Amino acid sequence: MSVSPSPHHVVLFPYMSKGHTIPLLQFARLLLRHRCATSSSNDGEEPSMSITIFTTPQNKPFISNFLSDVTSSIKIISLPFPENIAGIPPGVESTDKLPSMSLYVPFTRATKSLQPLFEETLKNLPQVTFMVSDGFLWWTLDSAAKFEIPRLAFFGMNSYSSALYNSVSVHQLFTKPGNIKSDTEPVTVPDFPWIRVKKCDFVPVCTEPDQSGPEFDLLMDQLMSTGKSRGVIVNSFYELESPFVDYRLGVRGEPKPWCVGPLCLVNPPKPESDKPSWIEWLDRKREERCPVLYVAFGTQAEISNEQLKEIALGLEDSKANFLWVTRMDVGEVGFEKRVREHGMIVRDWVDQWEILSHESVKGFLSHCGWNSAQESICAGIPILAWPMMAEQPLNAKLVVEELKVGVRIETENGTPEGFVSREEVSQKVKKLMEGEMGKTTRKNVKEYAEMAREALAQGTGSSWKNLSLLLEELCKIRETNDVNKLSSHD
Numbered sequence: 055m056s057v058s059p060s061p062h063h064v065v066l067f068p069y070m071s072k073g074h075t076i077p078l079l080q081f082a083r084l085l086l087r088h089r090c091a092t093s094s095s096n097d098g099e100e101p102s103m104s105i106t107i108f109t110t111p112q113n114k115p116f117i118s119n120f121l122s123d124v125t126s127s128i129k130i131i132s133l134p135f136p137e138n139i140a141g142i143p144p145g146v147e148s149t150d151k152l153p154s155m156s157l158y159v160p161f162t163r164a165t166k167s168l169q170p171l172f173e174e175t176l177k178n179l180p181q182v183t184f185m186v187s188d189g190f191l192w193w194t195l196d197s198a199a200k201f202e203i204p205r206l207a208f209f210g211m212n213s214y215s216s217a218l219y220n221s222v223s224v225h226q227l228f229t230k231p232g233n234i235k236s237d238t239e240p241v242t243v244p245d246f247p248w249i250r251v252k253k254c255d256f257v258p259v260c261t262e263p264d265q266s267g268p269e270f271d272l273l274m275d276q277l278m279s280t281g282k283s284r285g286v287i288v289n290s291f292y293e294l295e296s297p298f299v300d301y302r303l304g305v306r307g308e309p310k311p312w313c314v315g316p317l318c319l320v321n322p323p324k325p326e327s328d329k330p331s332w333i334e335w336l337d338r339k340r341e342e343r344c345p346v347l348y349v350a351f352g353t354q355a356e357i358s359n360e361q362l363k364e365i366a367l368g369l370e371d372s373k374a375n376f377l378w379v380t381r382m383d384v385g386e387v388g389f390e391k392r393v394r395e396h397g398m399i400v401r402d403w404v405d406q407w408e409i410l411s412h413e414s415v416k417g418f419l420s421h422c423g424w425n426s427a428q429e430s431i432c433a434g435i436p437i438l439a440w441p442m443m444a445e446q447p448l449n450a451k452l453v454v455e456e457l458k459v460g461v462r463i464e465t466e467n468g469t470p471e472g473f474v475s476r477e478e479v480s481q482k483v484k485k486l487m488e489g490e491m492g493k494t495t496r497k498n499v500k501e502y503a504e505m506a507r508e509a510l511a512q513g514t515g516s517s518w519k520n521l522s523l524l525l526e527e528l529c530k531i532r533e534t535n536d537v538n539k540l541s542s543h544d
């Protein structure tokens with residue numbers, strides 16, 4: 055299936071959070087790769103697709119660096135981020151730098167002040183074929199409409215979590231008067247009778263009976279704007295979660311979800327030279343034939359000092375070899391010295407995909423942010439699932455109950471905010487790294503890793519074919535100038 059050979063111009067606008075930006079940058083890379091593979095008629099003189107990425111000054115270096123291998127087809131435009139937002143220190147333009155995630159609402163609301171300059175800039179750009187902007191940046195839909203650009207929303211969530219949120223909301227499982235369950239009582243999801251969920255698996259803004267307030271209003275704006283978009287880009291692949299993709303495809307009047315992932319598989323290979331110290335450490339562990347547990351909790355997790363100390367002691371007790379990436383102070387005096395033979399702590403930004411792809415890594419203690427969980431699956435690494443916030447409890451259920459590629463860490467009170475003891479950490483690490491459960495999950499995850507590669511196989515993979523179809527439809531819109539096409543799949 056080939057798309058029109060005329061040059062296309064795509065605008066991408068990622069939300070200012072690493073977990074949202076990274077997959078959209080990977081999507082840029084996939085678009086270029088796809089375009090290159092399918093426009094064989096192009097004479098090579100002119101790039102057949104150009105991409106403009108909008109961001110803010112503090113985020114630009116990260117983006118330029120991430121895409122340093124494809125700079126000729128990509129232009130990055132910075133729009134100044136507003137200053138004087140209550141509670142947000144000047145220069146903070148990404149959620150990982152926020153003093154607290156409780157500032158998520160004012161931070162996200164503040165992005166709207168980028169709109170006038172965004173639109174001014176759009177006016178002077180070459181004709182845009184389509185725009186993909188983050189679902190959190192609700193106002194970009196209006197900008198796209200002003201310039202008659204088809205807008206697709208990017209959402210970082212997988213289809214399993216979206217489907218469960220949708221089902222629970224449609225059936226008012228937690229919000230209907232009289233239906234209110236305690237935080238931890240398991241209830242059956244009506245559309246998926248084999249799945250039992252707890253109220254605390256969902257973010258409170260979606261389960262509280264009193265649906266109002268700034269967080270709820272922001273969520274509504276984001277959902278409404280996504281609902282009016284031409285489609286939704288999903289970083290996942292059909293074979294991983296087919297019943298949930300089918301469910302989402304069946305929701306009438308909603309924009310069509312397009313599974314085009316796993317996007318981490320388009321990361322370019324790292325040059326063998328410039329190895330960071332932690333990769334050299336992993337190389338050493340490979341020579342010693344020591345399996346390593348990788349420990350990381352994404353870019354937004356807020357972990358108390360007491361909990362950090364407990365994780366440290368649990369890892370020490372487990373005797374497992376571990377590589378722990380954390381920018382927080384572990385706070386256990388003498389810990390690093392005591393574990394230096396089998397543990398390494400890294401405080402820099404790492405290339406997580408490079409770590410997960412290393413032969414020494416045999417397990418991942420993760421908060422189950424969707425990027426981390428999917429990267430682990432694609433690398434064939436079983437997961438020790440410790441969800442902490444957002445949709446992570448549902449991602450953990452997908453990993454442990456549905457796909458059976460992981461083991462769950464339990465908190466003392468059964469809620470994601472609860473405390474985890476050192477004994478729990480230590481026992482579950484041993485279970486994953488040494489036990490029977492570890493063997494089963496390792497075998498299962500390797501099968502999904504293979505399916506993931508197939509999903510993006512050029513010309514034949516389900517995600518590759520989805521992208522071909524999507525681009526074909528978007529090209530038709532451009533040719534016929536029919537901006538109302540692709541709006542829903544009823």
Ligand SMILES: O=c1ccn([C@@H]2O[C@H](COP(=O)(O)OP(=O)(O)O[C@H]3O[C@H](CO)[C@@H](O)[C@H](O)[C@H]3O)[C@@H](O)[C@H]2O)c(=O)[nH]1
Pocket residue numbers: 072073074076209210211351352353354355379402403404405406407422423424425426427429443444445446
């Ligand atoms: O030193 C680091 C730290 C992180 N990463 C990458 O950063 C991304 C982090 O994303 P994710 O694992 O999803 O974690 P969060 O940053 O916590 O992601 C937020 O966004 C995700 C996507 O919407 C949601 O699933 C999560 O719940 C939400 O917390 C991944 O690609 C990692 O590989 C690195 O490469 N190096």
